[in-house]
Amino acid sequence: MAIIVKDLNKQYHYYKKQAGLAQSVKNLFHREKLVKEAVRNISFSIDEGEIVGFLGPNGAGKTTTLKMLSGILFPTGGSASVLGFTPWERKKEFKKRFAIVLGQKSQLWPDLPAYESFQLNKAIYEVDDRTFSATLDELVELLDVKELLHVQARRLSLGERMKMELIASLIHRPRILFLDEPTIGLDVISQKKIREFIRKYNERFKITVLLTSHYMKDIEELCRRTIVINEGQVMFDGDLNRIKTSFADIKRLKVQFAEEVDVERLRSFGKVTEWDGVHATIETNHQDVPAVSQQLLNRFPVLDFAVEEQPIDEAVAKLFAKGG
């Protein structure tokens, strides 16, 4: 196992602060201390070479978990083993074997070409010249950024910068890669390129990847396994497609009528989510689809009819709502 997490939890202390000057003065003398449980006793394990998606709404505890697994934060309780190391002991040997990319933070020197930052990481990770050249060549080829190596980091587009962040993180050939929102703010094409790179790199080097993202597409395309986390707790752990059957086994019937139909009559077939008189979308349970379809076709002047899966992001949103 590359990662084993057992009953990991993290609490933050903060103070209640109400609006207004009077409250600020009051706060100067007395503060009501509150505790936020960012992560609540989560447990999971990840095999070497797996790509696992970490999915959850803002404030769910994804990034906090990632930061504990990379040794940035100390947990309040529980245990974790990453490649046999306890991350928050911050041993040098451990740090040499993983990398973390934080989508909203940069390790590049903004006023210098990214190549200089790679050179710095070469020195920090004590990578020898030959390995450095070979790794850099491979990464540059995979990401197609040869022309950008000598452009100042601050002049790069967001997508180009993220490619350089990935190179800087992988120059020491880590065994585990933590990715926190690597595609945040990127356009669709850049997102796709980053995803392709992660997939290819994982295939070629069998690196273990733990990825958080708000973009369902990242998770759908890259991760066979997804851990859904909400309010600090693991809500689901498994194949993303199973979320649909486990938590929201719903099909969507899209119907076009030859003439206007009464919405009240449609409601007896399921939940009407869209209706404009001649078009309607009805949600119903998976097992009711044959019966509902037959009745709709028999009772209404149907011109067109389609059965659709519920989009995965809606299924996940329902799961989040259930958790909340």
Next chain:
Amino acid sequence: MGQLVAGIRYHMKIWALFAKYSLMSQMEYRSNFLLTLAVESCFLLSKLIYAAVVYKTGIQLGGLSPDAMFLYIGVFILITAFYTGLFMNNFYRLPDYVREGTLDLLITKPVSTLFMVSTRHVDFAIPVPNMIAGGIIIAIGWRRLSIPFDFVHVAGFAGLLLCGVFLAYSLYLFPQILTFWTVRTSAVVEFADKAWDFNTMPMAIYRRWMQRIGTSLFPIFLIFNVPAMFLWNQLTWKMALWSIAAPLLFMGLVRIFWNVSIKRYSSAGG
């Protein structure tokens, strides 16, 4: 021993890269770089005028001759230049690193986070004029006081200067580390910065109890006075040993304080 040498070489190599990248980054904004050099040279001129006035009045302060005072002013300017160039900017950035979560990526690197945080940025425009001027003033004072220019004096002076720089590093890092507890540290830092100015004059001008505090509990007087006292031939063995031990002691204490404090780091936006 071999491990220690390898460790020093490793850190020096990274520090050299930090210095190179800092210089390259600063020269990217050449107008600002040149302007800072010019402004700092003007500030320096005012310090030189002050040194000249002290010298010309011929007043003896704390039993020190104008030539000895001149030498002391040189030491003060030189150590201040080293401190501002190598560490000060890094220390001032620490509260921002903590507040904005910038420390995240630095913590994950396989090199001491304290080393990364305190040496990452080297300033060149501010200290260079001061280093040149400080060096020149020391050379003039040295010559006028007829101090022998031999290995013992040069090596002893350089060694004690280095101890002063490391003591300044340890002492002035303490208030910034409070950021892990209080987030903002400006009040304590301002107090510490004001304490720095006590050293514009040699400690001999202060009362005995102040000298005691300034050389023991909060040994800011050691930073600047000891190298000068060595050249004035006023340094006792006891004081010499303490000025070598103090940087080691306070470096150890600041490391312990750092290790305890960084456990409180809560990052940002997690």
